[in-house]
Structure formats: structure tokens, C-alpha cells
Amino acid sequence: MKLLPLLLVFFGVSLGEVGKISEDDDIELERQVKMMNRPPVKTFTTEEGDTIDCIDIDKQPSLQHPLLKNHKIQKEPTFQVTSFGRNLSRIKFVQFGLREPCPIGTVPILRVTKKDLIRARALPKMPSLAALRQDALQSNQHVISLVDNKIENIKYGAYGRASVYNISVASDQFSSHNIWIQTGPRDHVSMIVAGWMVSPQLYGDSLSRFFIYWTGNGYRDGCYDVLCPGFVLVNRGAPIRSPLRxxxxxxxxxxxxxxxxxxxxxxxxxxxxxxxPIKVGYWPKELFVNLQNGSLHVAWGGIGLAGSDGVCPPIGSGHKPDDDYTHATYFRTLQWVSEDQTYLPPSTEVGIWVDRSHVYDLKYHPHDRHLGYWMGYGGPGGYCRG
Structure with missing residues (x-):
């Protein structure tokens, strides 16, 4: 696959630069758009202006991945899904998904355009936990995270409840709040990321949206959301990229x-x-070199992509954490999953990574009878280059 010219991978890319791609690149983009946009059973537009195509679940574009040629869709997980943590009077779940689901037997997929693909390629890859210093600084990403690195504990999953805020970021910034699951050296890292993000470059707006990201083999593959084959949707009412309150x-x-x-x-x-539980879908095991049998690392935190002027965006509420969970964005009820499906709090061997720009902070609280193991994190952003 041919890549777009280098000018499109820098953070200041604009939609006006779409016309500067080569004829070969344009043909490749057209091929990808055709592959990703399958014939819909139904199409509608959301209040936010998103075009949703309801695609036959067995014909969804994710199955076009060469590693999924013989993949049989799994409609339900075999494990029991339970609830964790206490519901507090001042905390509510965000409404997630469509007001009206797609027809039975179909899944909702946001229609993909060439501009979507170009915007996604302009973003840096999500930084590897194993090489935060190198990856983050080279791509101008500024990370705050709580990492459970006790490799004796093979982790078959992770859980957390994250508060969502609507924040403003510049057109060439993004602010993400997410869980990482990853194993392997940087050159062959397998990684899953999920959370919420504000990214004008990726989405063309400033809404807080649910996002996912994956790579199976050291950034040679994978993508944000469902902008490439891979993640298999099974829920007819829960599209990736849903706006959040x-x-x-x-x-x-x-x-x-x-x-x-x-x-x-x-x-x-x-x-x-x-x-x-809204069982959105899954990443098939065939995608991953190093996530075949659990993971060595899980983490919770956020990333601020600095703009071309060297200014970092706000993360979370835009306030640094104190001991009040209603002030800074939080992740609470932190858990990892053992092989026998026991849900356990982070080990005593957690590492805290706080970007050295001093525009963000993280406070970890090992236990609270209402919030469980939780962390407050984020900050206002500001000049962070250097």
C-alpha cells in the first residue's frame, strides 16, 4: 500500500491539502473508501450530522481483513458480564449509542470518506507504554498514566469508569482519556486502546466521542475506530465514535x-x-502477534497532542486533580481480570507517568469505599514544548 506524501503526516495538515495527493494515492484512497463502505440495508443521519449505514453483520468491512478470511462472527462472549463499583447519586452513565438502533441482523457504521482517512493518517500512532518517553516525545504527545507492570499477573482484561467532559481543543490538537492493554516490544507491540477523545482532526468537530485504537504488530497495521478492517461490531445500536455528554x-x-x-x-x-452491558464488539485474536493469551500490561490515563505552536490541550475537565472527584476527570473502580475471571485491583507494582511539561498531573488513591481504587488526572494544558 502506498503512503500519502509526507506533508500529510505532520500535525498541521488541513483538508485543503487533500488536492495535493498523487494520482496513485487518490486511487488507493478510493479503493479503501469502497472497501469500507458496504451496501447498506438502511441509512440515516444523526442529530450531530453523522451518516450511519446499517450494514449486514456478516458483510461488515472488518471482515475484509486478510487475517479474517475464515473468521466466524462471535455474537456473544462466553464469559459472564457483571457490574462493578457503587452507583453514587452524583454520578450517571452517559447515554451511549443510537436513539433508534439499526435493523436486526445489521450493525451501525459511520460512513467513511477520503477526508476521514486523510485526517486519521495525519494523527500520530497511540504511544506504546513500553516506550512512552521515546514515542510520546517524538510524536509531540504528552502522556499521564497509571500502569500496572507486574508481569507475573497475566491480565485477561481491564476495567475502569471514566468521567467525561466537553472541552475545547485547537484544530491540530487532541485530548484522549483511555485504557491501554498491550504486550510485546515496540517493534512488534500488540495494543488495544479504548476511551473518549476530542479530536477535530480525526472527527472534523469538537465533540467528545468514544473511540478505539489497535495495532496487532508494531504499528504495521491497525487504526483508529473502524477506519480499517479489524474490529468486529455485533451491537446494532452502538456505533464507535458515538458523541458523549x-x-x-x-x-x-x-x-x-x-x-x-x-x-x-x-x-x-x-x-x-x-x-x-452494551456488548459493542470485539477484536479477533487473529489480529494480534502478542495478545494471544492475556497481556502483561494494562494502564489508565490520558494523552494530549500538542499543536504546531507547542501548546498542549486541556485533558479531562481542564483542572489538575485534588481529592474531590468532581473537579478533575477520574478513572474509578480500577480492575484487571485474572485467568479465572477474578476482578482484582491494580497491584502494588504500579508506575505513575506524568508528562514533564507540568501542565498535567495525576493523583492515585489506592482505595476508597465509594470510588474503589481510583485516580484523578488531567490539567489545563499550556505551552509544553521542550
Whole structure:
């Protein structure tokens, strides 16, 4: 596959530059758009202006991945999905998904355009936990995270409830809040990421949206959301990239629970949102070189992509954490999943990574009877180059 010219991979790419791609690149983009946009059973437009195509579940574009040629769709996980943590009066789950689901037997997929693909290629890859210093600084990403690195504990999943905020970022910045699951050296890392993000470059707007990212083999493959074959959707009412409602500083909190777990019978990695559980879909085991049998590392945190002017965006609420969970964005009820499906808190061997620009911070609270193991994180952003 031919790549776009180098000018498109820098952070200041604009949609006006679409016309500068070569004829061969344009043909390749047209091929990808045709592959990703399957004939719909039904099409509608959301209030936010997203075009949703309802695609036959067995004909969804994810199955075009060469490694999934003989893949049989798994409609339900074989493990039991339960709820974690206490529901507090000031905390509510965000509404996730469509107001009206797609017809039975179909799944909702946002229509892909060439501009979508170009915007996605302009973003840096999500940084590897194993090489945060190198990856993050080279791509101008600024990371704050809590990492469970106890490799004796093979982790078959991770869980956390993240508060969501609606924040403003510049056109060449993004602000993400997510769970990582990964194993392997950087050159062959297998990684799954899920959470919420504000990214004008990726989405063409400033809404807080649910996102996913994956790579199976050291960034040679994978993508954001479902902009390439790979992630298999099974829920007819829960498209990736769904807009999310934001919390109020010092007031009501709206959170999204993120549950990623490997099915021990099939090896597939399931994504489950909120409770009652919305089983969105899964990453097939065939995609991954190093996530065949659990993971060595899980982490919770956020990333701020600095703009071309060297200014980092706000992360979370735009406030640094204190001891009040209604002030900074939080991840609460932190859990990892053992082989026998026991849900356990982070080990004592956690590492805290806080970007050295001093525009963000992270405070970890090992236990709280209401919030469980939780962390507050984020900050206002600001000049962060150097």
C-alpha cells in the first residue's frame, strides 16, 4: 500500500491539502473508501450530522481483513458480564449509542470518506507504554498514566469508569482519556486502546466521542475506530465514535464504563460499555502477534497532542486533580481480570507517568469505599514544548 506524501503526516495538515495527493494515492484512497463502505440495508443521519449505514453483520468491512478470511462472527462472549463499583447519586452513565438502533441482523457504521482517512493518517500512532518517553516525545504527545507492570499477573482484561467532559481543543490538537492493554516490544507491540477523545482532526468537530485504537504488530497495521478492517461490531445500536455528554465541574458527573476482556474460549478481546452491558464488539485474536493469551500490561490515563505552536490541550475537565472527584476527570473502580475471571485491583507494582511539561498531573488513591481504587488526572494544558 502506498503512503500519502509526507506533508500529510505532520500535525498541521488541513483538508485543503487533500488536492495535493498523487494520482496513485487518490486511487488507493478510493479503493479503501469502497472497501469500507458496504451496501447498506438502511441509512440515516444523526442529530450531530453523522451518516450511519446499517450494514449486514456478516458483510461488515472488518471482515475484509486478510487475517479474517475464515473468521466466524462471535455474537456473544462466553464469559459472564457483571457490574462493578457503587452507583453514587452524583454520578450517571452517559447515554451511549443510537436513539433508534439499526435493523436486526445489521450493525451501525459511520460512513467513511477520503477526508476521514486523510485526517486519521495525519494523527500520530497511540504511544506504546513500553516506550512512552521515546514515542510520546517524538510524536509531540504528552502522556499521564497509571500502569500496572507486574508481569507475573497475566491480565485477561481491564476495567475502569471514566468521567467525561466537553472541552475545547485547537484544530491540530487532541485530548484522549483511555485504557491501554498491550504486550510485546515496540517493534512488534500488540495494543488495544479504548476511551473518549476530542479530536477535530480525526472527527472534523469538537465533540467528545468514544473511540478505539489497535495495532496487532508494531504499528504495521491497525487504526483508529473502524477506519480499517479489524474490529468486529455485533451491537446494532452502538456505533464507535458515538458523541458523549459531559460532566459539570463540582457538580453531576457523567461517566462511561470501559470493560475490555479476552474470551478464554475464543481468544477474542471484547469491548463492553456501561451497565446494563452494551456488548459493542470485539477484536479477533487473529489480529494480534502478542495478545494471544492475556497481556502483561494494562494502564489508565490520558494523552494530549500538542499543536504546531507547542501548546498542549486541556485533558479531562481542564483542572489538575485534588481529592474531590468532581473537579478533575477520574478513572474509578480500577480492575484487571485474572485467568479465572477474578476482578482484582491494580497491584502494588504500579508506575505513575506524568508528562514533564507540568501542565498535567495525576493523583492515585489506592482505595476508597465509594470510588474503589481510583485516580484523578488531567490539567489545563499550556505551552509544553521542550
Amino acid at each position: 459531559g460532566s459539570t465541574y463540582g457538580g453531576d458527573q457523567y461517566e462511561v464504563s470501559i470493560h475490555i476482556e479476552q474470551d478464554r474460549e475464543t481468544g477474542n478481546w471484547w469491548l463492553i460499555i456501561n451497565y446494563p
